[in-house]
Amino acid sequence: MLVLTGIGTLVTNDVTLERGKLGVINNAALVVGDDNKVALACEAVNLPRELRTNAVDIGGRAVIPGFVDSHTHLVFGGDRALEFEARMSGKPYTAGGIRTTMSATRGASNDTLAENARRLANEALHTGTTTLETKSGYGLSVLDESRSLQVAASITSETTFLGAHVVPPDSQIDDYVNLVCGEMLAQCAASAKWIDVFCDRGAFEVDHARAILSAGAKAGLGMRIHANQLQHGGGVQLGVELGVASCDHCTHLNDADVSALADSNGSTVATLLPTAELCTRSQFPDARRLIDAGVTVALASDCNPGSSYTTSMPLVISLAVLNMNMTCEEAVWSATAGGAAALRRHDIGTLRIGANADFSVLNTPSYIHLAYRPGVKLVDAVFRLGGCVAGSLL
Numbered sequence: 516m517l518v519l520t521g522i523g524t525l526v527t528n529d530v531t532l533e534r535g536k537l538g539v540i541n542n543a544a545l546v547v548g549d550d551n552k553v554a555l556a557c558e559a560v561n562l563p564r565e566l567r568t569n570a571v572d573i574g575g576r577a578v579i580p581g582f583v584d585s586h587t588h589l590v591f592g593g594d595r596a597l598e599f600e601a602r603m604s605g606k607p608y609t610a611g612g613i614r615t616t617m618s619a620t621r622g623a624s625n626d627t628l629a630e631n632a633r634r635l636a637n638e639a640l641h642t643g644t645t646t647l648e649t650k651s652g653y654g655l656s657v658l659d660e661s662r663s664l665q666v667a668a669s670i671t672s673e674t675t676f677l678g679a680h681v682v683p684p685d686s687q688i689d690d691y692v693n694l695v696c697g698e699m700l701a702q703c704a705a706s707a708k709w710i711d712v713f714c715d716r717g718a719f720e721v722d723h724a725r726a727i728l729s730a731g732a733k734a735g736l737g738m739r740i741h742a743n744q745l746q747h748g749g750g751v752q753l754g755v756e757l758g759v760a761s762c763d764h765c766t767h768l769n770d771a772d773v774s775a776l777a778d779s780n781g782s783t784v785a786t787l788l789p790t791a792e793l794c795t796r797s798q799f800p801d802a803r804r805l806i807d808a809g810v811t812v813a814l815a816s817d818c819n820p821g822s823s824y825t826t827s828m829p830l831v832i833s834l835a836v837l838n839m840n841m842t843c844e845e846a847v848w849s850a851t852a853g854g855a856a857a858l859r860r861h862d863i864g865t866l867r868i869g870a871n872a873d874f875s876v877l878n879t880p881s882y883i884h885l886a887y888r889p890g891v892k893l894v895d896a897v898f899r900l901g902g903c904v905a906g907s908l909l
């Protein structure tokens with residue numbers, strides 16, 4: 516059993532407490548049971564006497580649920596620093612860069628891919644990410660997609676088959692879609708929980724995306740979609756129609772897209788990835804419009820070597836607040852409970868009683884500092900299932 520007291524601000528995301536969206540308890544205590552779940556979250560004065568003896572006083576620091584980064588691409592070889600430099604000199608971002616990473620990924624051994632993915636997952640952990648989703652999508656052949664997913668499965672249970680990232684060189688689109696829906700899916704399904712398609716300019720059209728997602732669902736995978744990142748298109752509405760868990764990017768939306776997402780009543784989450792817009796010098800998605808329409812919004816890093824080479828959820832929160840008109844409360848919720856909703860998980864992204872004891876101790880008294888102090892290391896210690904997995908309480 517672990518008992519923390521002296522918590523300046525405890526974010527629980529427990530709406531039943533009727534303490535706002537974040538379920539904030541000030542001057543709080545948090546108890547982790549022997550089952551590694553949250554056993555109690557309360558004001559410290561209400562902590563039962565028998566639990567006080569071995570309590571650790573954290574001196575007024577804030578505790579928040581671990582970040583749930585519901586969209587990353589950690590399995591890849593090489594990097595694209597030169598492409599980034601060219602972009603910063605005025606060259607536009609296109610989906611075509613994915614093929615550069617495809618070559619490097621095909622040329623990398625399983626060990627090299629796993630080492631790189633673990634390095635990035637560890638980097639994410641140190642900034643407070645306790646659960647992450649990650650995808651294939653840089654192999655683009657049956658062999659390379661299937662080994663990419665095996666690497667992904669070695670770092671997380673939230674794995675996504677993204678064979679339909681772009682069409683590889685020397686393939687015709689119809690042949691490639693048939694391959695993705697057929698042999699590639701058959702080889703990859705066992706290591707994947709989700710299927711995803713990049714439905715955008717330079718990647719896949721709506722009809723292909725529909726065929727691929729439907730084939731994945733038939734094989735027992737949950738659906739998600741990359742949609743409306745580079746231009747307006749039918750991806751978001753297709754996603755809602757098919758009942759995907761999450762439409763990701765959502766940068767170019769019209770009123771019908773926003774209404775479709777809102778009418779899904781939270782069943783399809785809009786996952787916004789502001790570091791992708793930051794690193795491609797693109798317009799940020801309109802988070803305010805989505806939230807005001809009643810859409811459930813998640814925030815994620817999109818960590819990948821092309822459009823967003825960062826694992827930092829605190830940076831994502833800063834951008835969401837400073838550049839996308841989200842409130843601090845909304846951004847922290849979207850990076851924790853919102854990410855959990857995008858993965859259809861109820862056991863994470865919250866510190867309500869019975870949830871996994873996944874949380875971070877910040878070196879500040881409030882969660883507000885996550886936006887207020889951009890780029891500063893604010894996470895002192897990270898706990899997963901009640902155990903300290905990064906940093907320390909000292």
Ligand code: NIG
Pocket residue numbers: 588610612613616713741744791817819820821822823
């Ligand atoms: O989510 N949009 C598609 N895929 C990635 C970028 C991939 C790349 O450029 O390597 C994204 O931004």
Ligand code: FE
Pocket residue numbers: 586587588741817819
């Ligand atoms: Fe992505």
